[in-house]
Amino acid sequence: EAQVTQNPRYLITVTGKKLTVTCSQNMNHEYMSWYRQDPGLGLRQIYYSMNVEVTDKGDVPEGYKVSRKEKRNFPLILESPSPNQTSLYFCASSLFAGRTEAFFGQGTRLTVV
Amino acid sequence: KQEVTQIPAALSVPEGENLVLNCSFTDSAIYNLQWFRQDPGKGLTSLLLIQSSQREQTSGRLNASLDKSSGRSTLYIAASQPGDSATYLCAVIGVDNSGNTPLVFGKGTRLSVIA
Numbered sequence: 330e331a332q333v334t335q336n337p338r339y340l341i342t343v344t345g346k347k348l349t350v351t352c353s354q355n356m357n358h359e360y361m362s363w364y365r366q367d368p369g370l371g372l373r374q375i376y377y378s379m380n381v382e383v384t385d386k387g388d389v390p391e392g393y394k395v396s397r398k399e400k401r402n403f404p405l406i407l408e409s410p411s412p413n414q415t416s417l418y419f420c421a422s423s424l425f426a427g428r429t430e431a432f433f434g435q436g437t438r439l440t441v442v
Numbered sequence: 443k444q445e446v447t448q449i450p451a452a453l454s455v456p457e458g459e460n461l462v463l464n465c466s467f468t469d470s471a472i473y474n475l476q477w478f479r480q481d482p483g484k485g486l487t488s489l490l491l492i493q494s495s496q497r498e499q500t501s502g503r504l505n506a507s508l509d510k511s512s513g514r515s516t517l518y519i520a521a522s523q524p525g526d527s528a529t530y531l532c533a534v535i536g537v538d539n540s541g542n543t544p545l546v547f548g549k550g551t552r553l554s555v556i557a
Contacts, residue, residue: 362544372531372547387544419485427473427535427543428493435485 352420465532
């Protein structure tokens with residue numbers, strides 16, 4: 330089954346403790362990205378990747394890192410999480426940037442205390 | 443900068459009614475427009491993708507139209523059912539100054555279909 334898989338689905342952590350949210354797609358998609366969803370603000374792009382080893386900042390990149398060493402994986406790294414990073418996170422992929430359908434993972438609800 | 447607006451923010455209808463959800467966007471230079479459904483605490487499920495060269499797309503009881511020149515899209519749901527209750531999100535895809543093609547989302551319409 331074609332899908333985008335995120336892990337974990339739920340995570341509670343403490344301020345400053347490094348964490349990684351994994352994202353994997355099995356559709357051989359080139360374009361992958363991360364979004365966060367917050368009440369009243371909607372979904373905003375954090376980082377994106379056009380292909381392997383090609384990543385760049387989206388609208389709200391502060392406090393996050395990503396890597397794209399393999400085509401299928403695009404982990405989101407929070408080196409020192411803070412409470413303002415409490416949010417619902419989504420990973421998305423599409424075959425090519427722009428013109429093709431985007432598929433989303435099930436989301437990761439992160440709480441930083 | 444692209445802005446996407448969805449009206450209404452919330453809608454409650456009795457089962458069986460036909461309904462229309464509206465989406466407007468400020469920059470008509472888009473690649474495509476995609477409608478999603480989001481259930482509480484869940485991910486986004488893609489409903490329909492309309493390419494910029496298309497006027498509409500249909501899938502089952504759903505029909506989405508696109509008028510790029512006026513910056514508008516509508517999602518028509520026929521014969522609504524309680525299982526259609528969810529938040530519906532509209533997203534447009536364009537190109538920003540760096541060549542990125544992010545989805546720019548509206549804040550959604552929360553639909554409740556009452557049995």
